[in-house]
Amino acid sequence: xxxxxxxxxxxxxxxxxxxxxxxxxxxxxxxxxxxxSSWKFYPLLVLxxxxxxxxxxxxxxxxxxxxxxxxxxxxxxxxxxxxxYMFFKFTFDNKSLLILILGFAIFRFFDILKPQPIKxxxxxxxxxxxxxxxxxxxxYTCLILSFIGxxxxxxxxxx
Numbered sequence: 001x002x003x004x005x006x007x008x009x010x011x012x013x014x015x016x017x018x019x020x021x022x023x024x025x026x027x028x029x030x031x032x033x034x035x036x037s038s039w040k041f042y043p044l045l046v047l048x049x050x051x052x053x054x055x056x057x058x059x060x061x062x063x064x065x066x067x068x069x070x071x072x073x074x075x076x077x078x079x080x081x082x083x084x085y086m087f088f089k090f091t092f093d094n095k096s097l098l099i100l101i102l103g104f105a106i107f108r109f110f111d112i113l114k115p116q117p118i119k120x121x122x123x124x125x126x127x128x129x130x131x132x133x134x135x136x137x138x139x140y141t142c143l144i145l146s147f148i149g150x151x152x153x154x155x156x157x158x159x
Contacts, residue, residue: 002063002064005056005059005060005063005064006060006064008052008075009053009057009059009060009064009072009073009074009075010060010072010074010075011028011074011075011078012028014028014074015071015073015074021071021072022071022074022077022111022112023077023108024074025075025076025077025078026078026080026104026107026111027104028074028077028078028081029077029079029080029081029084030081030085030100030103032078032081032082033081033090033100034090034100037085037088037089037090038090045082046082046083049075049078049082050079050083050131050135052075053075053076053078053079053127053130053131054127054128054130054131056073056075056127057073057076057126057127057130057131058126058127058128058130059127061126061127061130062126068129069129073130075131076130076131076134076135077111077134079134079135079138080107080135080137080138080141081103081104081107081138082138083134083135083138083139083141084103084106084137084138084142084145085099085100085103085142085145086138086142086157087142087145087146087156087157088103088145088149088154088157089155089157091155095152095154095155096154098154099145099148099149102144102148103141103145106141106145107137107138107141110137110140110141111133111134111137114133114137117136118133118136119133121133121136
């Protein structure tokens with residue numbers, strides 16, 4: 001059980017990369033978006049990733065790593081990136097590439113600097129605390145990308 005949870009929470013052990021593990025976790029989220037964003041069940045995938053992330057990161061924090069918000073847990077970055085791109089499909093054109101690059105940069109900005117209220121909500125206990133700051137960073141990123149999409153007339157899924 002611990003091995004499976006460790007595999008999930010660290011996203012295939014990517015969280016054990018000794019430098020920039022959050023960045024590598026975010027890149028996995030980008031890759032998942034590129035491959036699966038056209039799937040009609042993408043929003044359900046995002047919700048499932050969040051639910052699994054809360055459970056796995058909570059267990060990993062308490063039973064595997066025995067410390068608050070372990071840096072090896074990167075499923076939160078994957079989920080945050082998936083939320084960031086929620087309103088967009090990757091279509092292998094320049095506009096999608098723009099959204100990909102900006103989304104990654106904006107998300108990492110919020111995830112690293114943690115402006116308010118992200119800094120406060122990450123202090124929630126357990127898996128919720130681990131996941132929620134990245135989900136909120138993803139929501140902020142999604143809102144900014146939606147504004148950029150509107151300005152540049154980039155097709156969005158829901159608008």
